[in-house]
Amino acid sequence: MRILLVEDEDEMASALSAVLKSYDMLADRATSLMEAAEIMLAGAYDAILLDRNLPDGDGISLIPKLRAKAIPTPVIVLTARGQLSDRVTGLDTGADDYLAKPFAVEELLARLRAVWRRAADLQPDIVRLGRLSFNLNHCEAEVDGQLLELPRRELLVLQTLMRRMGRTVVRSSLEAAVYSLDEEVQSNALDTHVSRLRRKLTEAGAGVEIHGIRGVGYLLRAAS
Template identity: 65%
Template sequence: MRLLLVEDELEMASALSAALSRYDMILDHAPSLDHALAALANHVHDGIILDRQLPDGDGLSLIPRVRALKSGIPVIVLTARGNVDERVKGLDMGADDYLAKPFAVEELLARLRALMRRSPDIAPMTARIGNLEFDFDSRQARVGDRALELPRRELLVLETLARRQGRTVQRSTLEESVYGYDDEIQSNSLDAHVSRLRRKLLDIGANVEIHSIRGVGYLLRLAL
């Protein structure tokens, strides 16, 4: 899952990035409305965590522009303005959820998972191909009755391929899903992740394969 955090407090942004990365999430940081719009125009995100008090305006003003760009993307407002009137205003402006500071990371994660379940772009919650099962809610993969333990990057590759099983996924789409825009990407990094993932699928007895489409990307399918 790749999220955009629109937050001008660098300490808060750093803490959230560290916390969410432990749950295999990619977090891009935009410190202002202008940065957020540029990020949304150039990258694909599964959700937005939005502060209100930004240096170039109220974060709520971003929501109509988000809807114009990507109408279905979930937006959760995260702000110190937590009274009833402010929460109502945020929801009426189009926010999908509203969480007041201070907050527990576990509650933020639960709210994000709930939003993803309601998003039409995220269903279904489980993908099955052959004896491989990927649960997008728990973000766990199993082959038969065995759990497939993967480091974060490989898990994100498998998650992206599983969402689009049977369809070719372009390299650029995979890189968008696996790396934040501040990450340094070596030319062969994605191929290395795919190679290690292939080996682990083979070793655990999965009857699926990651097929390379030269010059285009990868395809998750039943093994031939």
């Protein structure tokens, strides 16, 4: 899972990022409304953890802007403003959940799971192509019912391609799905993951093909 953490306090951001990464979640950070808006347009996220007290305004003002651009990413507001009126305002503005600071890590993780479940209800759990099936919620691939063992980054590449099978996925979208913003990525790293994934799918008889679109990205379709 990929999380955007919008938090300007360094200590809080570092602690939350460490927790998320310990649960195998990619965590990117924005420190302002402007930065968050730019990052959201550049990459796809499974959830946003949003502080209200940001240097350039109230964090919840970001939510209507995201919805106006048809970005449905679930938003959990994390804030020291815990009064009932504050929670009502946040939820009425479009937040999916509201958690007052300080909070227990276990509660945050439970609320993340809850918003993911609600989002998952709007899309199929499993998508199929050829003899390959992919569970989007659990990030697991099977060929003819047999689990296909893949490293995490290759699974993330495959997940992104399966979500848009039959359509070209640009390199920037694939890289955003696989790497966090603070990672240094070599120019050929994505191509290496795709090459290894392509070989494993062929060896497993998945009945799918990954086609490279020169200068653009990759496309997944049923084998001809």
